[in-house]
Amino acid sequence: xxxxxxxxxxxxxxxxxxxxxxxxxxxxxxxxxxxxxxxxxxxxxxxxxxxxxxxxxxxxxxxxxxxxxxxxxxxxxxxxxxxxxxxxxxxxxxxxxxxxxxxxxxxxxxxxxxxxxxxxxxxxxxxxxxxxxxxxxxxxxxxxxxxxxxxxxxxxxxxxxxxxxxxxxxxxxxxxxxxxxxxxxxxxxxxxxxxxxxxxxxxxxxxxxxxxxxxxxxxxxxxxxxxxxxxxxxxxxxxxxxxxxxxxxxxxxxxxxx
Amino acid sequence: xxxxxxxxxxxxxxxxxxxxxxxxxxxxxxxxxxxxxxxxxxxxxxxxxxxxxxxxxxxxxxxxxxxxxxxxxxxxxxxxxxxxxxxxxxxxxxxxxxxxxxxxxxxxxxxxxxxxxxxxxxxx
Ligand code: HEM
Ligand code: SF4
Ligand code: FES
Numbered sequence: 001x002x003x004x005x006x007x008x009x010x011x012x013x014x015x016x017x018x019x020x021x022x023x024x025x026x027x028x029x030x031x032x033x034x035x036x037x038x039x040x041x042x043x044x045x046x047x048x049x050x051x052x053x054x055x056x057x058x059x060x061x062x063x064x065x066x067x068x069x070x071x072x073x074x075x076x077x078x079x080x081x082x083x084x085x086x087x088x089x090x091x092x093x094x095x096x097x098x099x100x101x102x103x104x105x106x107x108x109x110x111x112x113x114x115x116x117x118x119x120x121x122x123x124x125x126x127x128x129x130x131x132x133x134x135x136x137x138x139x140x141x142x143x144x145x146x147x148x149x150x151x152x153x154x155x156x157x158x159x160x161x162x163x164x165x166x167x168x169x170x171x172x173x174x175x176x177x178x179x180x181x182x183x184x185x186x187x188x189x190x191x192x193x194x195x196x197x198x199x200x201x202x203x204x205x206x207x208x209x210x211x212x213x214x215x216x217x218x219x220x221x222x223x224x225x226x227x228x229x230x231x232x233x234x235x236x237x238x239x240x241x242x243x244x245x246x247x248x249x250x251x252x253x254x255x256x257x258x
Numbered sequence: 259x260x261x262x263x264x265x266x267x268x269x270x271x272x273x274x275x276x277x278x279x280x281x282x283x284x285x286x287x288x289x290x291x292x293x294x295x296x297x298x299x300x301x302x303x304x305x306x307x308x309x310x311x312x313x314x315x316x317x318x319x320x321x322x323x324x325x326x327x328x329x330x331x332x333x334x335x336x337x338x339x340x341x342x343x344x345x346x347x348x349x350x351x352x353x354x355x356x357x358x359x360x361x362x363x364x365x366x367x368x369x370x371x372x373x374x375x376x377x378x379x380x381x382x
Contacts, residue, residue: 027263044261092267112264181272227278228342230271230352244349247342 017052022107024049024060026072027114029121034071042121046110051102057090057113058097061125074125081237084173088125089114094175094235116178118187132174135190139198139216144209160205167200167245169238176232176242188221192232192242195223199245202258210258214249223249270356274335281332288325319378323371330366334359 024047033039049063058076065072077083079098086097090113091105097113105111119127145154170193177183177191198217202210217223223246232242252258266272299306312318338355341348348355 027261042261089264089266092264114263117263117266179266179268181266181268181275227275228271228339228352229268229275231266231268234269234271241350243342244346247349250343 017054019050019052020103020107022049022051022060022102023047023110024057024064025110025112026064026124027112028072028124029115031123051107053101053103055102056098057088057095057100057102057105057111058086060102060111061097061113073123082171084171087116087173087175087178087237089116094179094231096173096175096237099237116174118178118180118184119174127178129174131187132177132191132193133172135177135194136172136197138190139194139201139213140209141197141201143201143204143207144212145206146208154206156205163205164200164203166240167196167203169240170196170200171238172197173237175235175237176240179231179235181229181231182225182227186225189225190217190221190223192226192246195226195246195249196240196242199249202249202252210252214253214258217249218253223253226250270353274338274356274359277331278335278339281328281335284328285325285332288328316378319375323374323378326370326374327363327367331359331363334362 026045026047028043028045030037030041030043031039033041037043047060047064047068049060049068051060051063058079061072061074061076065074074086074088074097076086076098078085081096081099084096087094088097089095090097090100091111092114094116102111113125115121115125115127119129119131121127172193174193176196177193180189180192183189183191195217198213201207202213226243226246228243228247230243232246233240233244236242295306295309298309313322335356338348338352338359341355342352
């Protein structure tokens with residue numbers, strides 16, 4: 001509903017937000033086989049919507065779902081780039097629909113929207129995220145310590161904090177993992193996000209489980225599968241230097257030092 | 259019958275991954291064949307001469323040119339990958355380094371190809 005409210009507000013207040021017509025070409029997947037389709041049918045469908053220059057791809061998807069075809073399925077929650085629900089392949093690249101402005105995509109041509117690649121599609125733009133979350137669980141993404149719990153908080157210097165600051169920003173959208181050519185062809189690979197998640201704890205001075213995690217990542221499904229294609233870094237909507245994090249984990253494994 | 263999805267629009271790094279694997283596998287198979295035909299000399303020197311003689315034909319001359327191209331690309335991109343693994347500067351400038359690799363490739367092939375093709379087709 002925010003999107004509609006925004007629209008009326010911005011038109012009345014600013015008055016001059018330009019509008020344009022844009023076509024979205026969506027790769028749909030129909031698990032049930034409605035309207036005479038086979039169950040599991042995949043097909044491209046085009047929708048044309050009127051959009052404001054301030055609209056994002058998510059706004060266009062909302063317009064389609066609310067005004068043209070209620071059966072279109074996609075995930076979203078926050079609509080502001082923090083929950084990580086709406087990673088999708090927009091014009092052949094992974095991005096968050098809620099952070100991608102239509103006007104930045106050359107709206108004179110149809111904009112293609114597809115589900116992220118490498119995870120099983122459930123319906124339209126919704127994929128089964130379970131394999132992705134399972135890899136995240138493998139690296140034990142929680143604080144591991146020994147000894148008695150201190151009475152006050154565990155202190156850390158700004159320098160110690162800076163070592164893993166970048167990887168704390170992850171919102172688990174899977175844009176990185178499903179942009180990875182190794183992940184597409186090798187379902188065993190943990191994928192970049194699990195390594196980012198591990199990095200966040202491995203380089204945290206308060207955590208003592210670094211070698212447990214490094215051991216998991218030293219596995220053949222782990223960090224050595226990375227071929228430095230940089231698709232993850234380029235796809236990350238949080239601007240995390242994903243390949244750099246992976247590289248730091250590789251270095252910790254080869255040097256034996258964290 | 260599912261429609262074709264789009265080709266993922268990755269950048270230089272993704273394409274060089276593909277180039278590195280393709281050239282690596284191509285070099286591997288060429289070497290494999292070469293080891294096999296060289297070992298022929300132990301079995302039958304006549305057969306060896308015949309097979310090695312085939313390398314003098316223009317077709318093999320072109321394959322050799324392709325092999326040199328593959329090795330040069332693979333080797334210099336391999337150095338790029340090592341640099342990216344080792345130094346943060348190279349990691350952050352990997353896209354520019356891709357174009358450095360292609361620059362070296364072009365210069366080396368420009369030096370090599372005229373000589374090589376001169377031998378192959380000039381009948382020296
Ligand atoms: C000339 C010196 C060479 C250098 C500097 C070099 C460097 C490298 C490097 C750094 C990698 C790792 C790539 C990565 O981590 O993504 C690699 C992979 C590879 N190399 Fe080489 N290499 C050389 C020669 C060769 C030769 C002669 C062959 C063939 C027998 C070969 C076949 C391969 C193959 C098949 C891979 C695996 C590619 C992949 O996993 O995508 N390389 N090379
Ligand atoms: S590292 Fe970036 S792209 Fe990957 S899941 Fe986290 S936020 Fe998304
Ligand atoms: S809807 Fe929450 S990140 Fe896009």
